[in-house]
Amino acid sequence: MDEAHVPETMMALRLTGVGMDSVQLQEVEVPRPEADQVLCRIECVAACASDSKIIDQGPEHSLMHGWDPAKWPVTLGHEGCVTAIEVGKMWEDKIEVGRRYAVQPAVPSAPSRHRERYANGGRGIRKIAVGYTLPGLFAEYVIIEPEVIGCSCMVPVPDDTIPHFAAALSEPISCVVAAQQHNFHVIKESPDAPRQPHLGLLPGGTTLVLGAGPMGLWHIEIAMSYKPANLIVSEPNAARRETAQQFFAARARDAGISLILTTPDMLENAIEDATSGRGVDDCIVALGIRAIQEQSFSYLGEGGVTNLFGGVKAGEEMIQVNARRIHYESISVVGSSGSDPSDMAQAMGMVAAGEIEPGNYVAAVGGLDAARDLLLAVREQRMEGKGIIYPNVRRPLQEISGWSAAQEVAFRGQ
Numbered sequence: 156m157d158e159a160h161v162p163e164t165m166m167a168l169r170l171t172g173v174g175m176d177s178v179q180l181q182e183v184e185v186p187r188p189e190a191d192q193v194l195c196r197i198e199c200v201a202a203c204a205s206d207s208k209i210i211d212q213g214p215e216h217s218l219m220h221g222w223d224p225a226k227w228p229v230t231l232g233h234e235g236c237v238t239a240i241e242v243g244k245m246w247e248d249k250i251e252v253g254r255r256y257a258v259q260p261a262v263p264s265a266p267s268r269h270r271e272r273y274a275n276g277g278r279g280i281r282k283i284a285v286g287y288t289l290p291g292l293f294a295e296y297v298i299i300e301p302e303v304i305g306c307s308c309m310v311p312v313p314d315d316t317i318p319h320f321a322a323a324l325s326e327p328i329s330c331v332v333a334a335q336q337h338n339f340h341v342i343k344e345s346p347d348a349p350r351q352p353h354l355g356l357l358p359g360g361t362t363l364v365l366g367a368g369p370m371g372l373w374h375i376e377i378a379m380s381y382k383p384a385n386l387i388v389s390e391p392n393a394a395r396r397e398t399a400q401q402f403f404a405a406r407a408r409d410a411g412i413s414l415i416l417t418t419p420d421m422l423e424n425a426i427e428d429a430t431s432g433r434g435v436d437d438c439i440v441a442l443g444i445r446a447i448q449e450q451s452f453s454y455l456g457e458g459g460v461t462n463l464f465g466g467v468k469a470g471e472e473m474i475q476v477n478a479r480r481i482h483y484e485s486i487s488v489v490g491s492s493g494s495d496p497s498d499m500a501q502a503m504g505m506v507a508a509g510e511i512e513p514g515n516y517v518a519a520v521g522g523l524d525a526a527r528d529l530l531l532a533v534r535e536q537r538m539e540g541k542g543i544i545y546p547n548v549r550r551p552l553q554e555i556s557g558w559s560a561a562q563e564v565a566f567r568g569q
């Protein structure tokens with residue numbers, strides 16, 4: 156315990172109403188933990204496109220459950236890495252002072268505090284979130300509430316070699332880990348062998364990723380761990396195809412995976428060539444366009460699975476599927492949203508093992524005073540990757556291409 160170094164006040168990026176004008180860096184008291192809470196220092200926090208949704212929707216956001224930030228301001232930020240500083244009595248066996256944790260923001264629990272601030276006194280709430288009604292991470296310190304710890308949403312960083320930014324990025328990466336584990340295949344080694352389930356993408360098969368945006372790139376990287384024979388990526392944007400080529404061509408070659416980068420108009424030919432007309436085993440739709448979701452079924456071979464990773468807008472949720480293909484060719488569809496603590500632990504394990512290079516995805520870094528600018532850049536879609544804020548420094552937003560543990564140490568030290 157190192158209370159001497161905890162200051163009386165700190166800076167925090169707070170939402171005090173609805174809209175970007177209500178996002179302000181404010182000086183607030185550093186809260187001290189009660190017996191069922193933990194005080195953490197925030198090492199870094201990443202911005203996420205969904206920060207804009209709470210800014211725009213305020214009390215209407217589904218994770219706010221009616222809580223009005225105009226009355227009770229909230230601190231934003233939900234993808235981060237923290238160090239435990241003061242541990243309340245209740246958690247002394249579970250949380251270690253000085254240890255780093257990645258935060259799983261989605262907490263499957265009812266709120267334990269401030270129930271009167273929620274609609275209907277908080278009745279019926281089953282999920283709350285850090286950076287929404289629970290204190291967020293665009294700040295120097297954060298109080299971790301008991302429901303976060305009770306639901307195992309403080310995920311220990313397993314290895315000192317994992318930089319803070321990589322631990323923070325384990326949250327978005329874990330959504331991809333979770334999603335790919337929703338694909339499953341029914342395997343039969345021979346006609347007289349029993350059927351066996353296989354969870355995840357089909358090893359030795361053909362995986363297709365539609366869309367090479369930031370999430371599509373992570374899908375490509377994590378798909379390689381399943382060792383498909385062919386990994387086809389369809390993306391209309393030439394710069395994004397080029398990024399995928401730069402990041403993954405050599406690694407795919409070394410792993411014996413044929414990486415095929417193509418455009419939507421050439422995709423059918425590419426699938427025909429790679430699979431001798433059989434169709435793909437796994438398709439991941441890493442974008443939220445209804446027409447493409449529908450089209451994705453046409454790329455599947457017998458027993459193929461399409462994964463609707465991107466969500467479509469409300470009102471666009473009905474799609475058509477060829478029922479004869481489900482019946483005669485056993486094609487199927489899966490989907491998932493978000494992740495849980497086990498997925499984050501797995502994502503950090505993959506980082507430690509060198510299977511994921513999270514530094515590739517960092518496009519901007521800054522101090523806490525740059526947090527608002529970063530959220531604006533994400534809102535205006537000026538970011539081609541993730542932005543990382545280090546709350547212990549004060550520096551403007553700096554565009555970069557790639558980031559490493561050594562660069563992080565130097566940046567935080569300045």
Ligand SMILES: NC(=O)c1ccc[n+]([C@@H]2O[C@H](COP(=O)([O-])OP(=O)(O)OC[C@H]3O[C@@H](n4cnc5c(N)ncnc54)[C@H](O)[C@@H]3O)[C@@H](O)[C@H]2O)c1
Nearest residue numbers: 330366368369370371389441442443464465466491492493
């Ligand atoms: N399921 C989850 O847990 C989860 C988590 C995070 C994000 N998402 C969703 O994942 C999706 C992708 O996120 P992103 O940040 O990479 O989005 P993005 O919009 O940056 O990327 C989508 C990419 O698809 C490409 N594209 C457009 N039309 C195409 C076509 N016909 N064929 C192939 N590619 C095409 C675009 O050029 C773009 O590069 C979003 O819908 C997002 O909401 C899901």
